[in-house]
Amino acid sequence: MKTSKARVVAKRKSADRSGAGAVKFAPGEHVRIVPLHYPKPSISIDELGRLRGEAPDTDLFDGQPHVAAATAQLTYNNGPLLTSVQVFTIFWGTKWGGPSGGTIMQRMNKFFQAILVSSLLDQLHEYSVPGKSIGHGSFIGTKLITAKPPVGSVTDSVVRKQVKAWIAAKTVPKNTKNTLYFIFLDPGVISIMGGSKSCQNYCGYHDAVGSVYYAVMPYPTCAGCLGGMTAPDALTGTSSHELCEAITDPVPGSGWYDNVNGEIGDICAWNFKKIAGYTVQLEWSNAHNKCM
Template sequence: MLLTLVLASAAFVATAPIGETLPHSVSWHLKDGVKKHEALNLAASSAHLTYYGGPVISNVEVHPIYYGAAQYQSQTDAFYAGVTQSAWYDVLAQYNVNRGSAVPGFSVAATKTSLDDVNDIQPFLTNLIKTGQIKPTANTYYPIHFAPGISITQGGGSSCSVFCAYHGTIDISSLNVGTQYLFYGVMPDQGGSCAGGCGSNPSQINNMFSVASHELAEAATDAAVGVSTTLGAPLAWYDQTNGEIGDICNAQQGSTVGGDGVTYVIQKIWSNSDNACVASSGKPVVTTTAAVVKTTTTTKVVVPPTTTAAVVKTTTAAVVKTTTAAVVKTTTPAGGKTYVAGQPSTTQALFGSKLVRFLLAK
């Protein structure tokens, strides 16, 4: 989902290709040839995902839902189970997302042939919770795959005309089910008017897998985008210029071998480590806890019990590094004070281009 920060209102505003305002409640996978920004469909050299403090789906459990006579149901079940245990999914480790799992989906009868996200799809999911058919947690993701001939609208855009798929968020805290959000995806049938515009593979099922992987990766790394209204939490991994992890690489297909040994077509995703769109990372997997970008930051430096903690306050984000030298020898002279031989503990804080060093008292 591509958003533009408007400083005057401190809110997200994005313009859809048809000239209407795109709500923040979803992340669109755009149809080929439709762009919200010239950088989309290209891995911009300046692309970089920044963490804003929101939730990720750290151990996803995919629960597919098939609305009406959706095609390729058994293959889709296998796809989600396979790719969440693949080298492609391992790219997400740098964003604190681990491998996941999937359960076989279930079908529901189609009651409409035209659905709107806010008026139909979100109430449909909420009703599934109330009737006990789904039990969302912080790790569940519900991609809804629709039967052929069903059209979907969201924020003024139409399926297979503007977007190929999207993912969103519903705040379900009022339902008291033990989790705050429900994470879902909307996957229109990739035949009909979607065919040829939502993927370059000659096989419809492969283009469906590519679109589904785009939304899966984005839901895992930016789970609560649907309730984000400012450049901060609950937004998670996001690039102000290029959008989410799948948007940067929109429609760039690759392949991966799933945990079941089957090769699946997927969409490439952005890797900060590789500075590129990839189907697998060429860098060692390093899981890091990224600093949250804020206008004012208070960082508490935690040091061992033998030292005194220091609090560093800045007006911009700071990278703080604590180094404690090993104790070589201690002596207790007649005065009763203990002295430590070796280098003292230091705390380094990097502010812009200046390095400030603090000496901690023993």
């Protein structure tokens, strides 16, 4: 997608909302997902010509990502922030135990170890508020859980019950105000949230059940969630999207949120960079007024 000829994400995002793949949100519900990747630009050649006319200094064919929505602006709604996020990964299913599953588990855990002390977290510091200074995070552990594996699909309500049950049974460490559980599903298991499904409407989401913060990451197996990348790269990319959103808006809509564009990662969806060799998504900066 980096070489796509006309990456006008603001335009594409509005198409996301109205198109067949759009996530159905109830009124007042907040965006907390990774949207699907659309490989083709959704603007017409005419529109492109007009845009070029309006901005003669910008070459839309330069192969560079043309991101955002100069109108984007995250505003803080006084909710919690994960100021020193503690990531615990949960690989839930029977397929992670195999050799290739094991390699990907290891890679994801190394990704979090590297990324949580990287410039990606530094750039979120601008969203600190009095009494809540956003700094580096830490990777606090991982668990392969094969009990009661989802088969075929898993709904968000099942995930919410299960996370609380894992905490109660001490299968996973008890949550603190900074804990974020990242739940990775087996390849082929579809995530269902409200009326929406992974690979049809989204590629992952984060949310809160009470004061327990979690993200659900279905394994990317469809074009809409691979975005032309390998599955491991797509998974770090979409995980970085949810990580930054969970830090800045752990209770969706109550932290840093843009009522038009959604959370910090939504504004810049499917635009990536590399940090420590891993694919991570660009994130919106209010201070710099761009995705970076």
